[in-house]
Amino acid sequence: MSANTTANATDERTQLEALWERDAVKIFVAFAAIYLVYAAIGLALGYSLDGIVNTLRRMTYLIAVYGMVTLALNLHWGYTGLFNIGVAGFMAIGLYVTMMLAKPVDPTGAAQYPGLGLPMPIAIAGGVVAAGLAGLVVAIPALRLRADYFAITTIAFAEIVRLGLTSGMAQQFSVLGAELGTGGGRGLTRNYGDPMNVIFELEAFSSFVDLTNALFGFGPTQARALVYSIVLVLVLIGFYWLIQRTSRSPFGRVLKAIREDEEAAQSLGKNTNRFKIKVFVLGCALMGLAGILWRVRRTGVTPTAFRPHVTFYIWIALIIGGAGSNTGSVLGSGLFVAVLFEGPRYVRRLIEEVITVGDAPNTFAGAVAPLLSANPAPFLRYTFDEFLTLQFVLMGVALVLLMHRRPDGLLGHREETAAAIPLTDRPAAETGAGPRPGGTDSDHGGDSQ
Amino acid sequence: MSDTTAEPTGSLTSESPDRPTDDVELAVDGLVKRFGGITAVDGATFEVESGSMTGLIGPNGAGKSTTFNCITGIHEPDAGTVTFQGEDITGIRPYQCAEYGLVRTFQIAREMANMTVLENLMLPAKRQRGEALWRSVLPVTRREVVREERELLERVWDSLEFFEIQHLAEEKAGTLSGGQRKLLELARALMTDPEMLLLDEPFAGVNPTLEKKLLEHVHDLREEGYTFLIVEHDMDLIMENCERVIVMHQGSVLAEGAPGAITSNERVIEAYLGGEV
Amino acid sequence: MAMLDVTDLDAGYGDLQILHGVDLEVAEDEYVVIVGPNGAGKSTAMKSVFGLTTYMGGTVEFKGGDITGRSPDEIIHEGIGYVPQNDNVFPSLTVRENLEMGAYILDEVPEAALESVFDQFPVLRERQDQKAGSMSGGQQQMVAMGRALMLDPDLLLLDEPSAGLAPDLVDEMFDHVNAINASGTAVLVVEQNAKEALRRCDRGYVLVQGSNRYEDAGEVLLNDDEVRQQFLGG
Amino acid sequence: IGDEGAVEGGGPAVLNIIGYPESGIQIFRDFYADFDTGTEIIVPDGLQDGDLPDEVGNDMTNVTGTAPASQGPHEDAFAELYEDEYGESPGVFTSHTFDAVAVCTLANVAAGENDGQTIRDQMRRVANPGGDEYGPGELQEAAEAAAAGDEITYQGASSAVDFDDVGDPAEAAYDVWGFSDGDIETVDTITFEGDGPGGEMADESPGGTGRDVMVAMLLPETGDLGELGTPMIDAGRLAIQRMEGVDLTFDLQVEDTETDEDTTLSNGGALIDAGYPAIVGAASSGNSVPLVGETSSAGVVQCSPASTALSLSNVEDDGYFFRTAPSDLLQGQVMAEVSANRLEADQVATLYVNNDYGQQLSEQYVESFENDQDGEALNEVSFEPGQGTYTGELESALAE
């Protein structure tokens, strides 16, 4: 970015940009590392080029989706102090509504349940609005509760949504004469057009297909998936931009004040309820959108995809990055996906690639008993066999250690200023003295004469 | 929601002749607030003249803070009316109260601990356009918001200097000392551009030298037309600075009048001053 | 030999150092006052005696023993009582329970002590079954004082006990402190009601920016022009 | 049917419980504790678990089961192989898994490269009639023939393994079984003829030797189906073992689905990225359905040995999805027939796990029972796995 300093305004801009760039550098380095490591793992595992690219693509897709939700959660928790642990519920509403709106009116074949057959953009908008409305429905009664009750209410809401979607009653029903359904525990199968067709039908896309084919040996579906991941990254940037703007503004300042002391903010003339509702609804709508983008291109969805652990994943990502920092949210999602979510799987493969582990004892007792006679092999084999179980232990331990060692996350300590302009300098610098008088000669307490 | 219907705003004239009848800034009439078995405020009735500095005193537990809470909407009164500048504001929400220009400080300072002093002071200004989400987000309107912020920041620095806490500008408010927090609290209340300030023991715990200076500021502000209602236990302070004093006792007004008259009022002496003054 | 002897104490919060070589002494039966501007570190000094801050250097001795860095519940056993500046009652406990908590380290609630607290603050007897959190600011202050008196400590640390009290109670409070002191308890008080406090005390300290600035008999400080100008509001 | 002690009188004579063993234990415990008033129970494949009587603490003689049978031409050969290797008799869906792995591997050998699309086109060529027949015992020879580019017909353990035009097995057989002394005892076998083999396939096989043949299994080792999955995986491994000796290296990768959708998709994705051109899995229909999207869009063959949901027959798969287990369209009929004739019921009810498998099988069963057997279905109650008690569900299912 340019860096010429003349007028005051550009001065600020360059400052802002410099700041942003520092974050960008951080993110860039972290992500470069992630990608390099995974490419290396792919090589070590003997993946072909398109396998490696695909691995990275999948990673990107996951990071982008997690990043979006984490950013939305950061808006709730990091900025406003709304302890929302019902994230999965809002994602579910976004996705289910979109699917129900988009599915064709006359189900054919495996497409068991009818929908409204609306065009994709409208369906997506509908899903986002529905998630926002759900936020509203939760917000009105719940926002007057204390923080922890609020939290439990949101997770209860998410469970109500999930169980409601699962229930036989919602399997198929009619609204104003139109037949609809969630498919109950069976879920919904996608049988509407690919929402990405707008892009795939472009002229440019076919040359992109050729390009990826030439570069990585991709087929058209893989090229599509790649494009989709790229689109998601763009959406993620959009989320980032939106939330960054939101937080660095007088609006964001009120949010921060609510987090600190809501009653005091009210006494200063802020209609805190209105702000809380707005921000809660906005965040929920964004979660809904993320939920849609997460799965809308998949074959189908069942309610089990929205069990509470999804919410906790998002929280882990947020905590890794540091609540209150948008950059941190993105970074946290990256690390969560790469290290905690996907990592163990690949580590396990790598180990398998290098050594033959052999048969493990099938119970813990069988693994531990030989330890007494100083034979650790069965225990190690057992451990290796249970690698994916241990992955969750790892997630839990990581969370605990983070809270011990870096409760503010990786970037959360650097609180972002809640103002549309940097507050570091006094504007219209008049006095020759700097804004902060030196510590020693200042009047401590400001009361001595 | 009050049980009694509000008097028409026109007929605020009170029966007692020695009270100021015109230019009433704030009128409280028959205010009642109960907590379970305790009646914290029991029919308190008083008026505050525009542009005046009025003291509200009374023994501990007399109901002063609760009266403040009822006026500013933190609590909803069980009965009675509150009228501000001729408008019935009984039972309004705290934020509406501030929008009317009636702002209070808390007996125990309520700073936004994790926001810097600057952010604390940027917060209260009224009608910030950037508080509308879309204005802060859309690029076109954002420019306006930024300009407004710059102007606001200027005012904030003036205020910091006024209260001589510039050196704390970038500190987290939570790390300030008790007295510094009181200053911040007052400065913040002023940033809302109020017409009337309700101060709940603003000087408790403030060093006397600083207190003196603050009082000068308060007087300056009063010259500019602000109205003050101050709860304070420091009788000297009340004597020297207030032109009227309202004495509360057990939830209702025991006496009111000029400081001189109050200090010689036997009932006041008995209930509050402890016979020494 | 002083009962409480703070020597060259450095302390603060986390990495932030607030106190720079503070010296304080309180002799047996003495009544000592600390005054100073807001943020000078008065509360911090008190908390440091009670082991509630980050220790950075120096010593705190009590009755000849080193209590530096000991935990509060040990220190209270030594015979020091402490009333913090803010949040000094248990809001959801009744007044009576608050007082009983003051004697937690004893096996039984000392009825005599309880009675004497009630005698000193009759309103507490009246309101003994009310939740302390719903008492007025001044009443809470009384509860807090009362709680600290339950153990009949040898040294009582009071952080701004008169803040928020009605004038009659302020006087009463100062009388109480005098009475407590007269009954053999040493007192160390932080006060912004500095003139009154200095009038009544044996000795006073002026703390500025985390260090000792003045130290002398109360009356002397009170009559010192410079002190008056800078710290007592003229 | 016996209603001694049933004061309520009415209620279904047969209760069809469709679920998996993990929740089955609780359901049966609650049943025997409070509702055991003579109702007969019928269960499908999902509850065919020999441990059940022990875990439930009841001999469960009132339970009759059905399950896709191992009724292939070489059933016995497989059973023998399995017993030799693992010392126990093969369980439900083991033979289907063996066949699925065998066919996928042979198709790969015939295709001559690890490419999903080519393998897809070879699937029917190695499975459906035409060419020399080979059974489970002759896999090595079959692989050699396929590598030589010959057309072969794999004759399986579970069935003849012929795919119809949607990739389902062209014929199906069902065992009717019961618990006896803590063992599963087959009492009858019912065979259905399907539409017959069909569908597109390649005209020739490139074949070839001296290369890596990659195939993956994605089956439950844990979760609701963990108990059934483990023997299935063993059986799959066996198929590869039988091919050792050919001039090919076999790369068999096994991943766990944890009977969980997310894990299935993650692990499935990783397998696809790793270049496995064919995946045998998943077991639960609820996991297989979403996986089809991943595999078919990546051009990877998916062959499920156990997913029996109807919806998988016409799922959008570009022809990449196959299965060796028959669709529940037929199992529903079998269960209805057993209920009506063997158990002599005219009123039935179902209690089904709320997923693809449970819902569809319950629907099929009820439909068949009412239409084909002229009976009446009183209640259809769904349940969520993993609950603390199922008394409420049982109460509703057994209501008049």
Next chain:
Amino acid sequence: MSTVDEAVDRGRSLSSEQLLLLVVGIGAVALLGDLILGLASGTYSISRVARYVTEGILYGLIIGLAGIGLSMTYSILNFANFAHGDYVTTGAFFGWGVTYLVAGWGVASVGPLVLVAPQREVSGAQLDVAITATPIAVLAGLLVAGVATALFVLLIDRFAFKPVRGSGGIPLLITSVGVAFALRYVLVFVYSSSTRGTTASVPSVDFLLVDGYVSIGAHDATLIVAAVTLMLGVHFLLQRTKLGKAMRAMSDNRDLALVTGIPTERVIRWTWMIGGGLAGTAGYLMVLWTGTIDWQFGWLLLLLIFAAVILGGIGSIYGAIFGGLVIGVGMHMSMIWLPGGDFTTITAFLLMILVLLIRPSGLFGGKTTA
């Protein structure tokens, strides 16, 4: 927007709360009326409703028992402990390991017994585990479930919670989510993820109720006796000792408690031990009652426990018990109108939300009694 936040605001005012109360009241009366009419007219079977109620009470006792512990740690340590559900599971495994060991001594090898037969090597039915057949084994298991969990919870506190104790409720809550995850999967690692049956069938008494039976089995009775005894025990412990008051003082203001001389660490330890012990016994009893054990039943129970505790009001042990019973009975009774199990959990959560709407701090909220 403005109508919306009016709606939120109005939630505050008394009249709208009364309105809501009225609506809820009407709803409750309507349901009750329908129930009575239905019972009278025979639409609803009396014995069936009675079965729902008994079942609900038993379930409620477990939730309530576990809820006491959650409520205590919640109010004293000031955070919602998401690991509590997994403490319940842990306790069950500890206890059942011992029960299996005692009942199966000599029948099977120690390893599988202590691990509650991870690969279904033996089953409770084979060992004939039941309060009637093997009372010693069951009682020993119950005891160990309580004691071992109490100690185990202390250990977790030492390593997971103590280091973040000072930093407020939310960091602790997040830590507890981490502990929950880790603990749950450690249980899988050690005890395997399979579900197994733990008890043999026990005799039961059938009560004839007009149109059918309600049967109370020996394990149902054990559950009632044990749960009620423990509840009373906790009640007396907190009433008769100053521990109860110290706990409340601490939940108000930890720093002040510290300077008042309350040995805060010791109180915290006691809190954990009582809370953990109750969780462990609740887990053991739950398994005794249902007859199956698996690695996540506690976790699945957790949200219901939360619902009960919040419904009753945090900090009140009576609130927790009452909340547990309301949730348990409510869940089962819902099946009268919404047959099948689809809506039981939904009902529990809706009940909680409804109570919070009317009384934002729970039914017994504010009146701390523990």
